[in-house]
Amino acid sequence: MKSKLGLVFSLLVVASIILTACGGGTPAGTEAPAGAATGELYYLNFKPEVAETYTKIAEAWNAETGNTLKVVTAASGTYEQTLKSEIAKSDPPVLFQINGPVGYAAWKDYTADLSGTELYKHLTDKTLAVTDGAGVYGLPYVIEGYGIIYNNAMMDKYFATEGATAASMDEVNNFAALKAVVEDMQSKKDALGIGGVFCSTSLKPGEDWRWQTHLANLPIFYEFRDNNLNLSDPAATAEVKFQYAENYKNIFDLYINNSTTAPTLLGSKSVDDSMAEFALGQCAMVQNGNWAWGQISGVDGNTVKAEEVKYLPIYTGVPGEEKQGLNIGTENFFAINKQATPEKQQLAADFIWWLYSSPTGKAFVTNDLKFMTPFDTFADDEKPTDPLAREVLRYAGNADLYSVAWRFTLFPGQPFKDAFGAALLQYAQGSMPWEDVQQLFIDQWKAEKAKAAGG
């Protein structure tokens, strides 16, 4: 007990330090000037990188409506913990977020039906919402996309070398072409002045989500598509065959064998290391989402120019993948606490409607939060302009290509992802054969799904 208390305490301390650091000296909660007679809304924010923006949003909302927004931000990777302890308090968060169907399963005692809210009516693609029967329990508030980010200047440098296997990135439209380019480029890495084609495949425990979640989305997306599953039926996804495991291995091998870092050393690389390598021009390609732009441009000594940053879909050798686009979807859904008073719930619905429809709110969403939103309240000129977001919009708007939906919202919980990530690391280190990784994926999936369903 004692050690746990110490832990909780230290988590709080760490959280408050981070919050203070992010908020530039302001305390954790953002309090409005005293004397506001209208309601107070407590929002538990998921994204530490936008904590400061929410302070400004709270001020603006207060100025326009007189309501107070109290924003608490959970430190990176601790959202579930923070939510668990915050929601048990006498003044619990009214507006919080869930990460999709799995998050809904964990929090269904708390999530209110949002089908009557104004914002839901303006959701352009209703299939994006988290639904259960006729009820809507999670409202997506941002659209994100990921793929292989590449540095076009560096690629052009390679295409100019003798014996380059392609003349431009336009010719790279499937796995075979990608593999040829990458392997040839890796062999010329010294001439090109890079450490490797791909930035480190960060497999440090807790830093491996790009592989155990995002990359694993591709084989599962194709498996679900081939088998024509009814995805709203939990029984349909209770087991997987991992029939595209070979495709996963294709791209994963390419990542780890043509990298700045030897495969045996990947266990101590973090996502930050990887993004810093890209920003400093030590590698030409890295798999990540459009949220990474802030990270890339924020690195000191960044050598990558905004206009040179482009996206390539993640090709894995699936037939017909020439028409594949980026992985586009979301795992950020607003949820409203149904155990809060009806007035507070209404206030939460009003707040998100204000944020996504009023000129002030929309300006914050586009310019500060830099969200691409799934709502029709935004005109074309109100969309974010950073290079990765533009690329995502370009791919999404290309009618010839199909987007890969985010099926990892249907993955079993964290233990499954952690186990798969650990197995990937052991595979990279050469201590686990691929067959075992494949089997572990299937077994863990089944076991964790059964636990979530049965428990």
Place this chain on the structure above:
Amino acid sequence: MRRISNAYYALFTLPTLTAFAIAFFIPFLLGIYLSFTRFTTVTNARWVGLNNYVRAFTENKDFLNAMVFTAKFTLISVVLINLFAFSLALLLTRNVWGRNIFRTTFFMPNLIGGIVLGYIWLLIINGVLYRFQVDITFSAKYGFWGLVIVTNWQMVGYMMVIYIASIQSIPPELVEAAQIDGANPRQVLFNITIPLVTPAFTICTFLTLANSFKLFDQNLALTRGAPGKATAMMALDIYNSFYGTTGYEGVGQAKAVVFFLLVGIIVLVQLLLSRSKEMEN
């Protein structure tokens, strides 16, 4: 001496008791209660009886593996820490030049938090292992010995201070008398010093045993259980099941209760055993 009324005792201990109740006793009882329930947050618990305890041991081997790993780790580190601490204490109670500087230096790691120490040592250990093209996540052995090194680094200084205090309290006339009788330094060590510092051994073994069992921050910072869950100690495993797994809060709580009982029993047995060996001073 004037007798003080019992009411005053009650009054003056009240603040401490209140703090103790709020910060320790009530959460402790609540924790035991929650271990018999299924809950997401502490306010919506549902009674499930012993189910959590069964699940803790049967659903997977994580907890048992963590138990074995922790036991091995504790055994090695209790022996090593006390050995190093006592040797240093012996050295630094002699007339060595700059012994106060040395004492301070050895004590200092104890003032640094476990997380920080863990990260510092992660850099050092990986720095060495990189030369062999591997890192600490490569094998459970590296993680194990990494943890042993970090714990030693942190606790040796503290235990050394306790031993020094104990050695210094040995009456010099006893040692002198032995030397006059012709005892060599070895005999003085085994027949005078060691028997007289047994109370310090008791307290040091207690502290190292309990702390090694409960080790958490160093484990989290150094390996986080990698590779796989092979280096996850009990506290980390409890943390992972409580926070990492949906629907496992109760199981984590059950594990925590088992953990408490285990540490309690082992430490009590150790105290009884070594108390019986202590000499009356």
